[in-house]
Amino acid sequence: MKYRKAILVIDMQRDFVEPGSPVCVAGAKATLPALARFLDAGRRAGWCVVYIIRSHHPSGADAEIFRRPLFETGQPVCAEGTPGAEICREIAPGKDDFIVVKQRFDGFFRTGLETLLRGLGVEEVYITGTQYPNCVRATAVGALERDFNTIVVTDCCSASDEETARANIADMRRMSVRCVASDDIFPDV
């Protein structure tokens, strides 16, 4: 089983996407249709898809220090087994997709993501998900640091506002990350 290209889907879980959650990213829900189309096109092209998701202990013991107050006040973030931790139904993983669990911003940080990608033969990663300044960018930097050819799919990523998205895209372009829309990658979709 070898794949040269992988789509990484970051943190597209109900707690980050559905309005009403204390950690909802305003722009995330609007990206679901484009992301669903991009994932289908990628699978048809023979690329692999890796969902990178958060899963925290309900106590918050393994969460970032700055998030623990949410857990302590009854608003756990992506707590294991809760509806908020579920991947959004519109982009649910298929049977051949992979799932990697993380506890911090960068999908490579203390996870098996690099081992998996190397094992699959992946050289190029297409980053999607939420949100631009935190997990999207940290994972893009993590991929760049490991010499993966790194592409951010702009209409499949989101932030709390457009200005933040634009500033992060500008920074990432200057560090050699390609930032392109999904129809530049799959023009027929």
Place this chain on the structure above:
Amino acid sequence: MKYRKAILVIDMQRDFVEPGSPVCVAGAKATLPALARFLDAGRRAGWCVVYIIRSHHPSGADAEIFRRPLFETGQPVCAEGTPGAEICREIAPGKDDFIVVKQRFDGFFRTGLETLLRGLGVEEVYITGTQYPNCVRATAVGALERDFNTIVVTDCCSASDEETARANIADMRRMSVRCVASDDIFPDV
């Protein structure tokens, strides 16, 4: 030898600071006086100082893929043993300071930085150096991911332009990184 607080000085080497170098960061040189004062104040307060520097093989074999063309055209970046790899004289390390060598943006990535800081008992890191969108921010995220109390010292960090600095400070604040000027930390300096 125990220290609760550490100052991290990132990439303040001639290649990144001195005008004329192909990778000079426009704002870096102007931070040297504030950084020198901050380091002196930190040492007097009993904090440790860790210089995080790049050192690459002259061939560029261990450099980021996007930087290798510079090496191949006779413009190596922080090549081992060259003047460009030297730490700026104005902020030269003292005899009790530490030096950690890195090859990527994040000072924690495949280095002994975390081992050193844990060994020293450090809980709080004050990040200085260059530049905001790349090594400063990646190291701040690396510190945050490892649950260090993370502070960015704004007048001791730099970028190619003010807008980039401001946007990165705004993003980091939203991820709970404290971003403050050196005279808020040492008012008497």
